[in-house]
């Protein structure tokens with residue numbers, strides 16, 4: 001018996017990526033797909049790369065019957081997500097891809113997202129969705145909050161190092177580059193080809209990116225004291241992929257050994273041999289995160305580089321990994337595809 005699945009926001013990038021992943025999963029059946037402006041259209045017309053699949057027509061959320069549904073992937077914008085999830089039957093498990101349930105401190109949510117939370121009771125039960133670090137809680141959860149894609153990349157590089165106490169907690173710089181699909185499919189002037197191609201630029205400079213709230217929350221919890229990192233994202237003229245170059249103070253070999261030991265049994269997080277470093281090209285379309293460590297020429301400093309695909313390990317792949325756990329399926333089911341290269 002396969003599990004009955006609904007994808008809300010299926011006409012967006014992460015929703016479409018979920019459909020792509022579920023096409024070969026084998027243990028989940030899509031029973032409904034939602035859209036807003038594109039409701040009424042066939043998924044294969046909205047996304048011709050999915051044309052070969054036999055899929056339900058896109059429909060408005062309010063017309064979906066959730067009886068018999070095992071799990072909902074909610075790939076809606078922030079704020080819309082919480083308004084919808086709080087109306088779902090309590091029997092339905094939910095993996096939310098938005099930021100609505102990531103932050104435990106509601107004052108922090110209001111500070112970074114500009115409005116109060118409308119589902120604080122649900123927030124209190126939500127589990128943060130970075131699978132490798134919350135595995136047991138995720139398996140038992142009804143509601144899992146997918147992480148920010150930039151936030152995931154930085155955390156894979158840093159969490160084991162903060163936990164092991166092998167880096168200076170007050171000297172962490174995350175310099176991150178991301179492809180444009182992280183911004184979603186809606187039309188925005190700053191995402192036009194002419195604004196993006198043939199160049200790269202920083203954004204949210206000076207500690208203003210909302211994923212800092214996730215870094216603050218998670219790193220401070222691990223360290224048991226406030227940890228504030230410097231973080232600057234850059235937009236690349238690429239569709240998929242995130243690469244974070246993280247500057248830390250600590251012994252490079254010890255840093256390497258710590259990361260290697262932390263991830264040696266993980267199916268999706270690969271620590272490259274010491275001195276090698278990753279590329280977004282080698283994780284594209286896959287659920288893998290590659291991590292590399294290089295000693296800096298300055299004694300006592302190291303560079304840790306992490307790369308993943310924002311639409312797989314950074315969102316939809318992570319969401320499916322979590323859903324597998326929540327539904328009692330093998331964690332890697334439907335996710336072991338090799339990256340697309342070149």
Ligand SMILES: NC(=O)C1=CN([C@@H]2O[C@H](COP(=O)(O)OP(=O)(O)OC[C@H]3O[C@@H](n4cnc5c(N)ncnc54)[C@H](OP(=O)(O)O)[C@@H]3O)[C@@H](O)[C@H]2O)C=CC1
Pocket residue numbers: 008009010011012013014015034035036037038039061074075076077078080097098099146147148149181182183184185186310311314315
């Ligand atoms: N893109 C990424 O790499 C990542 C995204 N996320 C998060 O995942 C979520 C989805 O992102 P993404 O797929 O990129 O976004 P898109 O903008 O590509 O898609 C948004 C989806 O939500 C639907 N939608 C928008 N407004 C409403 C509404 N008021 N009521 C009902 N449906 C609505 C859209 O329908 P329609 O188009 O038909 O109007 C579309 O299906 C967001 O919260 C995002 O922050 C998280 C990590 C990474």
Ligand SMILES: CC(=O)N[C@@H](CCC(=O)OP(=O)(O)O)C(=O)O
Pocket residue numbers: 097098099147148149150178179180181182183233235
């Ligand atoms: C390229 C780009 O714009 N990327 C987005 C992050 C995408 C993501 O993780 O989304 P949410 O946190 O919104 O869910 C950004 O940096 O704001």
